[in-house]
Amino acid sequence: MVRAGQRSLRDHNLCLVFSLIxxxxxxxxxxxxxxxEMTGLTKATVSSLVTDLRTAGLLxxxxxxxxxxxxxxxxxxxxxxxxxxxxxxxxxxxxxxxxALDLTGAILAESFERRNLPDTExxxxxxxxxxQVYDVVTRLTSDSVRLIGACLALPGIADHPHGPLRxxxxxxxxDVDIPQxxxxxxxxxxxxxxxxxxxxxxxTVRSLMTDGLLVENEANLAARTEIAKHQExxxxxxxxxxxxxxxxxxxxxxxxxxxGWAGEIGHLVVDPRGPVCACGATGCLEMYAGKRAIMAAAxxxxxxxxxxxxxxxxxxxxxxxxxxxxxxxxLGIALSNCINIVDVNRIVLGGSFAPLTDCLxxxxxxxxxxxxxxxxxxxxxxxIGASTTGCHAGxxxxxxxxxxxxxxxPASKLWKV
Numbered sequence: 001m002v003r004a005g006q007r008s009l010r011d012h013n014l015c016l017v018f019s020l021i022x023x024x025x026x027x028x029x030x031x032x033x034x035x036x037e038m039t040g041l042t043k044a045t046v047s048s049l050v051t052d053l054r055t056a057g058l059l060x061x062x063x064x065x066x067x068x069x070x071x072x073x074x075x076x077x078x079x080x081x082x083x084x085x086x087x088x089x090x091x092x093x094x095x096x097x098x099x100a101l102d103l104t105g106a107i108l109a110e111s112f113e114r115r116n117l118p119d120t121e122x123x124x125x126x127x128x129x130x131x132q133v134y135d136v137v138t139r140l141t142s143d144s145v146r147l148i149g150a151c152l153a154l155p156g157i158a159d160h161p162h163g164p165l166r167x168x169x170x171x172x173x174x175d176v177d178i179p180q181x182x183x184x185x186x187x188x189x190x191x192x193x194x195x196x197x198x199x200x201x202x203x204t205v206r207s208l209m210t211d212g213l214l215v216e217n218e219a220n221l222a223a224r225t226e227i228a229k230h231q232e233x234x235x236x237x238x239x240x241x242x243x244x245x246x247x248x249x250x251x252x253x254x255x256x257x258x259x260g261w262a263g264e265i266g267h268l269v270v271d272p273r274g275p276v277c278a279c280g281a282t283g284c285l286e287m288y289a290g291k292r293a294i295m296a297a298a299x300x301x302x303x304x305x306x307x308x309x310x311x312x313x314x315x316x317x318x319x320x321x322x323x324x325x326x327x328x329x330x331l332g333i334a335l336s337n338c339i340n341i342v343d344v345n346r347i348v349l350g351g352s353f354a355p356l357t358d359c360l361x362x363x364x365x366x367x368x369x370x371x372x373x374x375x376x377x378x379x380x381x382x383x384i385g386a387s388t389t390g391c392h393a394g395x396x397x398x399x400x401x402x403x404x405x406x407x408x409x410p411a412s413k414l415w416k417v
Contacts, residue, residue, distance in 0.1 A: 010049075011410035014042065017049045019407055020101070021077050029062060029076035050077060057083035057146070058414070081105045084414065085140055086406070087133065087150035087208060088399030090218060090392060090394065091125055093117055093170050093242045094114070094303075097394060098132050100140060100147075101399040105228065106351055108145060108234035111137045112392060115122020116273035118242075120171045126185035130209060132188060138201050147204060149402040149411045151214035151222045153180065153394035155243050160260035163215040167417045169267075170286075171244040185363065210299030214401060219245030219263055219350075220254045225389040226251055226348055228416060235271035236338055237387070238265065238331075239394075240353035243278075244286050247341050254343075266290070268334045288330035306352040313359045324356070334372035345380055350387035357386035391394045 017035055024030045032037075036046045053059040080228075085100045085108050097112030111132040117125055141145060156168025163178035186206045187333045190197055223237035227249060237247040239295055244266030248255045256262050266286040267279050274283030292302035298309050299319040312320035316368035335347060347364070349357050361384050374380035389396065406414035 001171035007086075008410065009414045012044070013039075014049055014053060014415050015407065015410045017041075017046060018053060021059065022079050022407060024078075029078050030244075031065075031074035031076055032074065035077075045373040068100050068163050076168050081106060082143070082145065083103075083219060084146045085109075085147055085400045086148055086402035087136070088153070088304055088397065088402070089129060089133070090116065090152060090221075090395040090398060091129060091171075092153075092155050092218060092273035094396070095123060095392075096132075097392065097395060098136050099128070099395040099399055100145075101396065101403065103403065105400065106405075108143075109139050110392075110395075112395075122173055122176045122181050123184060123188075126181050127188050128207065130182070130185045130189045133209065134165055134201060134205050137205050138198065141201055141204065142328055146188055147208060147213065147374065148406050149214070149220070150208045150403045151216065151237045151398035153216060155218050155241070155245060155399045157259075158215045158217060159215070160256065161214050162212070164279075165215065166261075167279070172278075179210055179213065179344075182213060186210065186228040203281060205324055209267060214398070214405070216260060216398070216401065217245060217247075217256070217263065217396035218397075220247045220260075221395075221401060222387075222389065222393035223247030223249050223348075224252050224400050225351070225393045226387055227254075229389055233415060234344045235348050236342070236344055237348045237350055238335070238353055240289070240293050240349065240351040242286075244290055246336065246338070248338070248344075250342070250344070268337060270333050278375075285330055285334045289327045289334075294323050294327055294352075298394045306355055310355050310359070313356075324359050324412075325363060327356075328360050328365065331360070332364045332367025333371070336368050339368065339372045339374070339382075343374065345374070346383045346385070347358055348385055348387050350389070354386040354388075359382065361382075 013016050016039055020035055021030055030044050032050055036043045045374040057080050061076050062076040065077050066073050082087045082102050085102050087098055088099045088101050095114045097113055099110040100108045102108050144409050154165055154168055157166040158362050165176040165178055167174050186209050190202055233252050239245040240249055246263040246265035248263055267284045269283045270285050271283035276282050277284035277287050300308050321377055351360050363382055368382050369375045406412040
């Protein structure tokens with residue numbers, strides 16, 4: 001065990017003080033005196049740390065508040081806006097892009113592009129992505145925003161924390177060495193830009209894409225967005241697109257399993273005699289409840305917007321009603337199995353499922369109440385709600401994952417001030 005030196009102790013205390021400021025309720029920010037009382041550090045030490053954090057652009061001061069008792073006015077401290085950013089990237093079946101968040105969770109810049117990516121070579125997709133990253137980094141650095149890290153969300157099974165991507169059936173990808181493919185993509189970017197490249201920006205992109213790039217399943221990352229927005233404690237988040245992913249959240253933390261592979265609900269078997277899935281198994285949930293499967297069952301263009309199905313359901317078109325019944329049954333069976341295993345009482349529907357929540361809820365509840373032991377034994381009540389985190393929740397969750405890691409780790413780039 002290595003004894004903590006002065007620098008490491010300072011970093012630890014910076015991390016502690018910043019975390020307490022960041023976690024304070026918006027209507028009750030903390031002051032230096034509050035921090036000293038909560039941490040046991042001296043007021044002088046807290047003031048020094050706060051000064052360092054302000055100098056680094058991590059904190060801002062609000063107007064002083066006159067105390068109710070005798071004493072100097074308290075100066076509330078809040079996380080600074082627009083000074084530091086993390087990059088959240090996402091490659092999915094029909095789009096790819098990047099979103100940059102500051103320490104408050106606000107979007108500073110983003111770039112998304114719709115693409116039909118199944119069976120596209122990883123090198124091609126990554127080349128497109130790093131061009132988007134270059135453009136976003138150019139904008140951020142011109143605004144003097146400091147970048148602290150990046151994370152990539154993928155619709156498949158990836159090892160923690162840096163890959164490889166083991167399998168993404170709906171992309172047709174297997175055993176992709178993310179750091180290697182990303183490094184090659186950055187090299188290609190430099191060649192494409194030639195003399196037009198900004199050397200400093202290109203160096204920043206290379207560092208972000210190859211130095212500690214995080215890689216995780218998009219459903220797990222989208223669930224982080226749900227946690228951050230609503231402070232949900234325990235639930236199952238279901239991400240519905242062409243494929244179907246899920247994240248298991250217990251006590252506000254995503255349970256991702258030994259390798260980071262947990263939550264592959266789309267490949268739960270709901271009918272062993274069913275059609276062959278992209279993963280090679282038969283009767284997987286995705287074959288009955290994936291977006292293209294739902295749209296086709298409703299007699300609609302499989303690549304059309306899910307809102308078309310919502311409108312058809314509102315008109316009570318027979319094919320649409322039958323499609324919803326099919327999804328409710330298959331997804332309800334899968335969710336019931338999950339609930340029996342992980343013991344939660346809330347389901348959050350995201351992606352293409354979110355607009356369909358009101359249509360799906362009755363059928364899902366019927367399956368859950370008849371199949372889940374907690375419902376039958378103790379009358380447990382279950383909630384099914386729609387995610388309100390908006391588009392590209394995986395990219396948002398990616399950026400949040402970087403921020404979470406940076407704030408919690410005293411050795412992270414955030415504290416190099």
